[in-house]
Amino acid sequence: MNKRLDRRKQYTRMVLKESLMDLMKEKPISSVTVKELCERADINRSTFYTHYADQFALVxxxxxxxxxxxxxxxxxxxxxxxxxxxxxxxxxxxxxxxxxxxxxxxxxxxxxxxxxxxxxxxxxxxxxxxxxxxxxxxxxxxxxxxxxxxxxxxxxxxxxxxxxxxxxxxxxxxxxxxxxxxxxxxxxxx
CATH class of the missing domain: 1.10.357 (Tetracycline Repressor; domain 2)
Incomplete structure (x- = not known):
């Protein structure tokens, strides 16, 4: 069970990183919102906040x-x-x-x-x-x-x-x- 959780965490972080990098190709980090980042990553906001304080912490x-x-x-x-x-x-x-x-x-x-x-x-x-x-x-x-x-x-x-x-x-x-x-x-x- 623990191994499965680790994979899920890794996957979530990878998707968030990729989504943020894609968004940063379109606009500066200061214009990226957590909401649009979560939509792009298909992750809910509460999941995002269990991993990062904000988009700046992720970058x-x-x-x-x-x-x-x-x-x-x-x-x-x-x-x-x-x-x-x-x-x-x-x-x-x-x-x-x-x-x-x-x-x-x-x-x-x-x-x-x-x-x-x-x-x-x-x-x-x-x-x-x-x-x-x-x-x-x-x-x-x-x-x-x-x-x-x-x-x-x-x-x-x-x-x-x-x-x-x-x-x-x-x-x-x-x-x-x-x-x-x-x-x-x-x-x-x-």
Whole structure:
């Protein structure tokens, strides 16, 4: 009996997540109501409230699960050298590509999102802390450089997702790392 209940809970949560993601493709989370979410999921409101406080709690859980999954994925790579940093960036792009639909929805191209802030924190932790230390950059400007680089990278990744990943993760990784390490002058002109 307990196993059956767990499956029902899993199913309910899965349907609610899918329904919310579908609704968020149509409008921002602030415009989504619990009523329409429950109608889309074919779940009654009392069932919804046994799982989540509101639609914002549900989207936060979706974001947190994606971030945890992303961190597990990135933890498998060492990134002490520039070559390993390229690999880290490529792996991040591969992960985004594997979850492109969800990431596009949560990154919300038209504005800032909590998911974008969470991805930014992951990027700071995984990529920049090591690079800034390795390059022995003046600590009084590290925060500015990090902000410039990470936010630029996030915007490039969002654009890449919204351009239907018109370049491979490897090509994008090379482009991003060239911007970071060589700036505009390091790019070849066609």
């Amino acid at each position: 936060e859980q979706i974001e947190d699960e994606l971030i945890q999954d992303l961190e597990k994925y990135l933890n498998t790579v060492n990134f002490d050298t520039e070559e390993e940093t390229k690999e880290m960036t490529e792996r991040l792009l591969e992960y985004l590509a594997s979850r492109a639909d969800d990431c596009k929805t949560l990154l919300n191209y038209d504005g800032d999102s909590t998911f974008q802030r969470k991805v930014t924190l992951v990027a700071y932790r995984f990529i920049l802390n090591e690079q800034m230390t390795a390059k022995q950059i003046d600590p009084t400007i590290t925060e500015y450089i990090s902000s410039f680089i990470v936010n630029g990278c996030i915007q490039m990744m969002k654009l890449w997702l919204y351009n239907n990943m018109d370049k491979s993760p490897k090509e994008m990784s090379l482009l991003i790392n060239n911007f970071i390490n060589k700036g505009l002058y390091g790019l070849s002109v066609k």
